[in-house]
Amino acid sequence: MAFMKKYLLPILGIFLAYYYYSANEEFRPEMLRGKRVIVTGASKGIGREMAYHLARMGAHVVVTARSEESLKKVVSRCLELGAASAHYVAGTMENMTFAEQFVAKAGELVGGLDMLILNHINYTPLRVFSNDIHLLRRSLEVNLLSYVVLSTAALPMLKQTNGSIVVVSSVADTAMKAVAGIYNAEASPKEECALEIIKGGALRQDEVYYDNSILTSLLLKNPGRKIMEFLSLKKYNMERFINN
Ligand SMILES: *[C@@H]1O[C@H](CO)[C@@H](O)[C@H](O)[C@H]1NC(C)=O
Numbered sequence: 283m284a285f286m287k288k289y290l291l292p293i294l295g296i297f298l299a300y301y302y303y304s305a306n307e308e309f310r311p312e313m314l315r316g317k318r319v320i321v322t323g324a325s326k327g328i329g330r331e332m333a334y335h336l337a338r339m340g341a342h343v344v345v346t347a348r349s350e351e352s353l354k355k356v357v358s359r360c361l362e363l364g365a366a367s368a369h370y371v372a373g374t375m376e377n378m379t380f381a382e383q384f385v386a387k388a389g390e391l392v393g394g395l396d397m398l399i400l401n402h403i404n405y406t407p408l409r410v411f412s413n414d415i416h417l418l419r420r421s422l423e424v425n426l427l428s429y430v431v432l433s434t435a436a437l438p439m440l441k442q443t444n445g446s447i448v449v450v451s452s453v454a455d456t457a458m459k460a461v462a463g464i465y466n467a468e469a470s471p472k473e474e475c476a477l478e479i480i481k482g483g484a485l486r487q488d489e490v491y492y493d494n495s496i497l498t499s500l501l502l503k504n505p506g507r508k509i510m511e512f513l514s515l516k517k518y519n520m521e522r523f524i525n526n
């Protein structure tokens with residue numbers, strides 16, 4: 283009974299609140315109007331589609347990737363589509379100095395930041411680990427460390443605006459080409475994926491899954507895991523953790 287009172291009821295309450303809340307909040311494109319958004323890996327694929335969606339919604343868009351040529355085209359298309367403004371800064375996320383300076387530059391260009399969309403990825407060949415530490419390190423630097431560097435650099439600006447950070451992991455279009463023949467699944471449609479990601483970010487959803495199968499979304503929303511997370515977090519003194 284004590285267990286019931288202490289855990290089960292609050293958990294039930296949280297779930298009901300969660301479902302009620304997520305069912306009721308609706309996305310409106312105006313949510314992005316005038317917002318200042320960074321999109322990384324924006325020269326192609328989902329990144330580029332996200333930039334286009336944001337442009338249609340009237341956001342200020344700052345895109346980055348390695349290819350200056352591609353970025354120029356993305357920026358001019360964004361302006362055609364109705365972006366409040368569109369800028370690019372070309373560079374590689376292998377360079378942490380660039381990553382850090384890019385965020386500062388973007389902030390200067392649009393006068394702050396409301397959303398940071400981390401979408402770039404370094405394609406390493408999909409194969410059994412063959413003791414190639416160099417490849418692994420590069421992969422970790424681009425796919426993980428630069429995400430931390432970008433987020434850290436953006437935090438002061440995001441705090442000011444109650445902004446958000448969106449992290450993308452995808453097997454759409456471009457990513458699928460990289461693993462073709464080894465990973466057999468259908469590529470997700472990048473335009474729709476891109477829109478779902480932006481909606482999730484605007485609504486501050488913890489997680490968004492784009493998948494055609496209902497089963498996947500049910501499995502991934504796994505209530506067991508949510509309950510475990512809830513119980514584990516109860517063991518932490520969050521106030522001390524944050525102020526430590
Ligand atoms: C890394 O980026 C910084 C800032 O853009 C640049 O000054 C520096 O030359 C770059 N380093 C390398 C090794 O490319």
Ligand SMILES: *[C@@H]1O[C@H](CO)[C@@H](O)[C@H](O)[C@H]1NC(C)=O
Pocket residue numbers: 442443444
């Ligand atoms: C951010 O959120 C806090 C707390 O919810 C609120 O007090 C503050 O006014 C918000 N700031 C902005 C810029 O929306």
